[in-house]
Every structure is written in structure tokens, then in C-alpha cells.
Amino acid sequence: MAAPSDDAQGPLPPQPAPGDKSSGVREVKSAARTLELLELLASRQNRPARLRELTEALGVPRSSLYALLRTLTKHGWVRTDASGTMYGIGIRALLVGTSYLDTDPHLRIVKPVLDELGEKLDETFHFGRLDGFDVVYLATRESSQYLRPYSRVGRRLPAYCTALGKALLAERHGTELDRHVPEELAPSTPHTITGRDALAADLDRTRERGHAVDIEENSLGLHCFGFALRYAPEGRPARDAISCSVPLARLTPDREAEIVTAMREARARIERGAPPITEDMWV
Structure with missing residues (x-):
């Protein structure tokens, strides 16, 4: 399925550089990208984001990020609107935070x-x-x-x-x-x-x-x-x-x-x- 089109809604706040390598532990790139995405969505609170905004904020290829969003939506970590173009943090994040x-x-x-x-x-x-x-x-x-x-x-x-x-x-x-x-x-x-x-x-x-x-x-x-x-x-x-x-x-x-x-x-x-x-x- 092709990624939906969207329009930018203004700049996002700068995000920290991915991965603190000071521990010497090799970072798993896909895991780090998933965490950065979830933290970015959580930081927006009640402001859902379009795919283009997230792509620009994280510096991730559009197709890769869209696939990641669809996976996280399927498992409840990300929610989307009826049109499938707006994304926010999902209910699974609440369950982890509560624990x-x-x-x-x-x-x-x-x-x-x-x-x-x-x-x-x-x-x-x-x-x-x-x-x-x-x-x-x-x-x-x-x-x-x-x-x-x-x-x-x-x-x-x-x-x-x-x-x-x-x-x-x-x-x-x-x-x-x-x-x-x-x-x-x-x-x-x-x-x-x-x-x-x-x-x-x-x-x-x-x-x-x-x-x-x-x-x-x-x-x-x-x-x-x-x-x-x-x-x-x-x-x-x-x-x-x-x-x-x-x-x-x-x-x-x-x-x-x-x-x-x-x-x-x-x-x-x-x-x-x-x-x-x-x-x-x-x-």
C-alpha cells in the first residue's frame, strides 16, 4: 500500500541525537528508531502528526517510517484517524507507563x-x-x-x-x-x-x-x-x-x-x- 499524502503543519521541536553510544553497547538501529518515534509522538501530547512531519523530524525515509507506523498501529502503540493520515501515541504506551x-x-x-x-x-x-x-x-x-x-x-x-x-x-x-x-x-x-x-x-x-x-x-x-x-x-x-x-x-x-x-x-x-x-x- 502506498503511503498517504499529507501536508506539513509547521516545524517540530528538535529531537536529541539518536543513541547514546557512551556505554559501548552496539545500538539496534530499528529499535532505536521505534523508540524515537514513540517518544516524539508522546511529546506532542494532543497534537497528532502527519507522516511528512514525522519524516522531517526524525530524518527517516518516508517509506520506512510509514511501514513502521503501520506496524505500531496494528499492535496498539500508535493510533491513527479515520483517514489514516494523522498519527498519535496509542493505548499500549499507557499500559507500559502504568506498570x-x-x-x-x-x-x-x-x-x-x-x-x-x-x-x-x-x-x-x-x-x-x-x-x-x-x-x-x-x-x-x-x-x-x-x-x-x-x-x-x-x-x-x-x-x-x-x-x-x-x-x-x-x-x-x-x-x-x-x-x-x-x-x-x-x-x-x-x-x-x-x-x-x-x-x-x-x-x-x-x-x-x-x-x-x-x-x-x-x-x-x-x-x-x-x-x-x-x-x-x-x-x-x-x-x-x-x-x-x-x-x-x-x-x-x-x-x-x-x-x-x-x-x-x-x-x-x-x-x-x-x-x-x-x-x-x-x-
Whole structure:
């Protein structure tokens, strides 16, 4: 069957170079291409893509990519519309993601603590994990006073402009820090830190303060507080963090002090109850 025709709908964000060969393990090209395609579709969230867009973004021959899309659609990893010209992430990806959450030993400890914080303070609380340049949201406890349209499990945001991410970046130095900070710090809002020297100074303040602060750096109107969870093996920086998001319009100095105290206590409870991360669990 011939590949359907399509029209470009604008440029896609640049994708990371395929395959990290630093481990010395020979990469399976077809597997790497499949993963790059699924990650690209997932990153688009609710914006389906045409074949031409995907071809241009991945630098893959049209015929090869079309065959791969048809295979993944058949097995439920990719979904398509009635015309067969638009593609999005499929339900199988949800099943795999759910199994990751179901088997994570730390999420089971953190989630009840976030729920208690929500009951006590009625703000929005998150649990996230550092992954490359981003922090991935693994749990969210929403405030009843306001709803954030993008506060959902599985969301990825740049670590350098979120309280969750900066709490974890501050645990790192030198080349270990560089691995998680992109060359270009693209602004999410007019308040995003986009200079590397300014980010380094902000991380120094985070270390002195004991927690990270994001004031409208990722979302306008929100002030966020991030706390690294230190249950990693000795010598390893924290990979997980919790955060609290508060609308600036109702944040007072007394409220800030109350939130920071509660978050510190919550962090201590989580660290006491969390199982240690063994080397075979570390990624």
C-alpha cells in the first residue's frame, strides 16, 4: 500500500541525537528508531502528526517510517484517524507507563504524604524524577482552589525552569550537572532563567536555602517550592523531588513559611520511610 499524502503543519521541536553510544553497547538501529518515534509522538501530547512531519523530524525515509507506523498501529502503540493520515501515541504506551508507576517502590511512600499535604494546606503538590534534561511528573495532588490544565502524570518539563528540577540540579556539580542542562535554555515564560551563569547562581542559592524556588519561571502566576528527596545510594545525587505550587496572588510571607515547614517535614517522613535505591534499580 502506498503511503498517504499529507501536508506539513509547521516545524517540530528538535529531537536529541539518536543513541547514546557512551556505554559501548552496539545500538539496534530499528529499535532505536521505534523508540524515537514513540517518544516524539508522546511529546506532542494532543497534537497528532502527519507522516511528512514525522519524516522531517526524525530524518527517516518516508517509506520506512510509514511501514513502521503501520506496524505500531496494528499492535496498539500508535493510533491513527479515520483517514489514516494523522498519527498519535496509542493505548499500549499507557499500559507500559502504568506498570512503571505500579512497580515503583517510592511512589507508594510519597503519594500518601502528598495527599496529607493537600488535605492540610489545599495547594497543589507534585512528585517528579529527573530524566535527561527534564523532570517527569509521577504523581500530582491538585488543590481544590484552582486546577492547572497540564498538571498530570507523565508530563515532562525542563528541569532548569521548575522547582522540582532545580532542586535536583542543585544536587549535582560539574559534568554530572552538565548532563542535565541543555546548551540553550529556552524560555517558558518571560521570567525563565536563560543564562547559564544566572542558573549556576540560582542553584548556589538553592543549596544555601535548602530548597529550590521557581517564581513564574515555568507558569505565569505561580510560585513553586522544590525539595530533593535524598534516598539515593551513597555518592549518588538525588533523582526524585517533591514540590508545591501556589498562586502568587494569595502567597503571603506567613503562608510561605507554613508551606516550607510542612514540605521539610514531609521530606523527612518520606526519606525515613523510603526503601533504599540499590545499584540495580538506579537509572
